[in-house]
Amino acid sequence: MAGVICKFCASEILAPSLSDITFSNKRYSVFFCNKCKIGMTDPEPNNSQLSKLYEVGKYREKKGRRFVPFIEYFIIAFRHSRRRRIEFFKKNGRILDIGCGRGLFLHIMKQHGWDVSAVEFDKPTATNVSETFGINCISGHPDLWTFTAASFDVITLNHVLEHVPWPLEMLNKCNSLLKSGGLIVISVPNFSSIQASYAKENWFHLDIPYHLSHFTGDGLIRVIEQHGFKIVKVRRFDLEYSPFGWLQSLLNSAGVRKNLLYSYILDMEWSKRLIKDVSKFYVLIIIFLFIFFAPISLILSLYESYVKKRGGVTEVFALKKDTLSDIVGTDDNTKII
Template identity: 35%
Template structure:
């Protein structure tokens, strides 16, 4: 499907391995791919860090406190977004549910909620919150869910074709798929270049644009129906990018770049991260 024949940028794993990588571009899909592409058996070592924030509920330092504060706000936003599309009691699957905070919040709505999480540490935290976890997506019942969510997960998936086919099978006809991913065409990405924290190689294997999401999912009869910006991501990503660039958290500069990125996004429609809403066509 893809043809990655154009080098886009050299990047580095700033947070764990310090290894160097390249990003190659498929110009038609406007999709980037991390190179070298880690083999599946080696991926786990790139997540082995107490600082990998989506696998912890920690608030040990300023960065984690900011992350946890913003997370609480965005949880309510996510519930509102779903309610705008689905008015009744629903069944929902969160793929890559992490520590289960989103599903814990959705249970309060009276919805039937399930999660899938491959990381054992994060899975244990989810279980402690009484989240129903699915161990094998391939063996689960077809057309079981009204909504499937992937909050900053699709960029981590080694096999896009397999993952999207799983989603297509599990989602009801006319069901809703919600995907949040970073946008490498944002202002903060162009400003920080190779230090842009949302490249996060090699944990992020793919790097998406609005065009790539629309075109990829069209191939599976899934229609893009709406896009929302994630305004807070520009600040979070800029703060971490400042650390990668200078070795310290430059709060004022990160805040400034985050503001500029969101202001430019109003005209370009290219924000730091987007949430995509896709309908599963019959």
């Protein structure tokens, strides 16, 4: 197997750290750069293949609703929690959410007085966000965005950077769009987490071929700092992602049909077709394993995040360096939790 060139530092990576990951009868590998602490999916889907991967419209169902109603209540609560984390640094202003999905987060921000704009790379999804929530949502490559430079107080990329084929261009664009002292918030799955190391190709958040880059916490921090930002806070536990990452990964590793639990909580016709052939006995087995693994998953996610500092996700808060001293004072204000 030939090596690949790291898109972050141009180093050659000779051997994969994960291989023979199958999706739609095609095999993929992850090549990990020890210099950058970031992995890359190989082969990387081209633009045409990426368009087909995202054209299913999984964010466009039922006027902004994605999950079964019971789960939706939790999702809304998680979005409010994200809002409060941002408002710890910025009370109000103009916010851009890149990779906004169905637009629920920005809808909540708009209700709390923020001036909101969005980017969604799938054009039909962007149109749906605009029509459903009345949000200015555009699509396309960063070079095509029409936003004014230095016009945003906050930019968020929630589990987005790992999806894009041009992460460095994305970070440069974010820097140019932020005002002096602007805040960027980036969250990604942590490729060096204990759950990733344990589950390997069965890790729920691996998500190949949708995830093109596989960031470790250190790798994400480094690349953000290299693009004109100063880290002010790092979170390694997220109640929305960390425990479920363990739970679904444990189920996958136990031989349950891959990501079946996640498919059950989705509220879309394509997921219903996916699981229609599952027997009632199989469902009972899943329920038993769910009851057994759920508390274990919470304990493991807390342990890996707070004890080992290798949580399933990494969320970084950073400010533009040009006016950092006016905003936070000294380097001692960096907070890692």
